[in-house]
Amino acid sequence: MTFADMASYTSDEVKHMEFIQAVVTRLGNGSFLIKGWTMTVSGVFFGILVNNLSWKLAATGIIPILGFWLLDSYYLRQERLFRALYDEVRVRAAGVAPFSMNVGPYLARVPWGRVVGSRTMVNFYGVLGAVxxxxxxxxxxxxx
Structure with a gap:
């Protein structure tokens, strides 16, 4: 959105969009941290397995990968929901109350299955799971 576009919005609308964008930013940062922890925990498991190959330990290694996959998917879904809210505020949709942070109306637009199976999730966590x-x-x- 350009500065000229922002001029057509009221100060309350701009502040509302800034609040939503702040939430999206925090969710993105959380997702980044989750991926970092996933790499760390998986690296520890893989490092131990290189020196001490055990099928029990290797099978246990999939648990944190799946757990982090689901947690990261939650963050990505929340981010997409807030982006949908942002778009509604941006186009001045009639159903959005001023300063509303309710993403409930957008839940059907962002189903869990599409998020968990998204390209970014499958490429990152699927590779670690395959290893x-x-x-x-x-x-x-x-x-x-």
Missing amino acids: DVAFTVGAVIAAA
């Missing part, structure tokens, strides 16, 4: 599965299969084969 963990490879360690698990390798450990089972080595134990046989």
Whole structure:
């Protein structure tokens, strides 16, 4: 949105959009931190598995990956919901109350399945899960 576009909004509308954008920014930062923790925890598991190949430990490694995947998906869904709210405020939709932060009306627009299976989630967490599965299969084969 350009400065000229902002001139057509009231100060309350601009402040409302700024509040929503602040929430979106915090959610994005939270998602970034979750990905960092995922890499750290997965790296620890993979590092241990390189030196001590155990199918039980490898199978356990998938639990934090799935947990972080779901948590990050929650953050991404919330971010998308607030972006939908921002768009409604931006186009001055009739149903949005001043300074409303209610994303309830947009829940149907952003289903969980689409978020969990989104390209960014699958590419990041799917690769880590595939590596963990490879360690698990390798450990089972080595134990046989």
